[in-house]
Amino acid sequence: MAKLQIKKGDTVRVLSGKDKGKEGEVIRAYPSTNRVIVEKVNMIKRHMRPTQQNPNGSISEKEATIDASNVMLICPACNKPVRVGHVKDEKGNMQRVCKKCKKTF
Numbered sequence: 001m002a003k004l005q006i007k008k009g010d011t012v013r014v015l016s017g018k019d020k021g022k023e024g025e026v027i028r029a030y031p032s033t034n035r036v037i038v039e040k041v042n043m044i045k046r047h048m049r050p051t052q053q054n055p056n057g058s059i060s061e062k063e064a065t066i067d068a069s070n071v072m073l074i075c076p077a078c079n080k081p082v083r084v085g086h087v088k089d090e091k092g093n094m095q096r097v098c099k100k101c102k103k104t105f
Contacts, residue, residue: 004031012071035065077103
């Protein structure tokens, strides 16, 4: 299984699908299924059953997962969608690096 390059809190741009071109922050990442939830992208409607707290019921909207291959990370330095490389820093920790501007983040 390939490692997921996108983490919670990253800003991404959607590359394909009904929300193509939208940008948002990753709310949650699921590495085991290679899917992510992006803020205000892939909105679905949920019909809520009437309960004692909500006697009329309702229709709520929430974000659904999107495949991680359909989003691309936006570099904080150059503000463009980029591919991500990895490099070790002086302490031996792996850092992500932008393939366009060569900045680590």
